[in-house]
Amino acid sequence: MSTRILIGLSVLLLSACQLSPSYRFAGNSDYQTKDTAEKEFILQNAKNYNGLIAVYKQRLQYREDKETRLKLAEYYYLANDYNSSLHYLSVLLENSPSEPAYLLQAKNLSAQHQYKSAIDAINMAISSNPKSGEAYNVKGIILSESGLLPQAKEAFETARNLYVKDDVINNNVAMV
Numbered sequence: 665m666s667t668r669i670l671i672g673l674s675v676l677l678l679s680a681c682q683l684s685p686s687y688r689f690a691g692n693s694d695y696q697t698k699d700t701a702e703k704e705f706i707l708q709n710a711k712n713y714n715g716l717i718a719v720y721k722q723r724l725q726y727r728e729d730k731e732t733r734l735k736l737a738e739y740y741y742l743a744n745d746y747n748s749s750l751h752y753l754s755v756l757l758e759n760s761p762s763e764p765a766y767l768l769q770a771k772n773l774s775a776q777h778q779y780k781s782a783i784d785a786i787n788m789a790i791s792s793n794p795k796s797g798e799a800y801n802v803k804g805i806i807l808s809e810s811g812l813l814p815q816a817k818e819a820f821e822t823a824r825n826l827y828v829k830d831d832v833i834n835n836n837v838a839m840v
Contacts, residue, residue: 713743730756737768746772763792767799770806779810797826801836808840816840 700719707715720736723729733752740749749772756765766789773782783806789799804819817840824833 711742713739717743724752730760730762734764734768737765741768741772741775744775746775761788761792763789763796763799766792767796767802770802774802774806774809777809779806782806783810795826797823797828800826801828801832804836804840808836813840 704716704719706712707719716739717736720732720739723732724736733756737749737752737756740746740752750769753765753769753772756762757769766785770782770785770789773779773785783803786799786803786806790796790803793799800819800823804816804823807813807816807819817837820833820837820840824830
């Protein structure tokens with residue numbers, strides 16, 4: 665009888681020592697990174713841009729980082745908050761401008777119907793990376809929105825030559 669009690673107590677003791685996964689790795693940065701990545705993945709798939717904005721704002725508050733700032737600005741853009749997107753981009757554009765920052769700036773300005781400024785920004789993106797098919801595609805969109813159709817078609821053809829997907833280019837050319 666005493667061995668049964670001893671075995672039963674051992675099983676209870678061992679099961680009580682097991683902690684839930686969230687506690688087992690408390691303080692483990694690998695676990696926290698995995699948890700954050702899973703949360704971000706879920707938010708991205710749900711297109712929950714406000715949730716992603718909250719995640720990236722918290723990261724940026726914790727540590728200034730160019731990639732985090734760019735992602736935050738991108739999620740503001742996707743949430744149609746162009747002023748906030750431009751606000752967070754302004755630091756990158758002042759301190760370390762890059763093709764992705766100029767590209768996002770151009771998209772924001774175009775969404776606000778500021779086509780001249782958008783064209784200036786997209787030209788800066790192209791100057792940063794003359795082989796960017798995406799930049800030429802965005803330039804074509806901006807030019808077509810501003811009524812400059814022959815120039816838009818030329819930009820789309822350049823994007824095609826820089827290997828932007830044919831269906832994207834064909835759709836954009838058809839819209840022109």
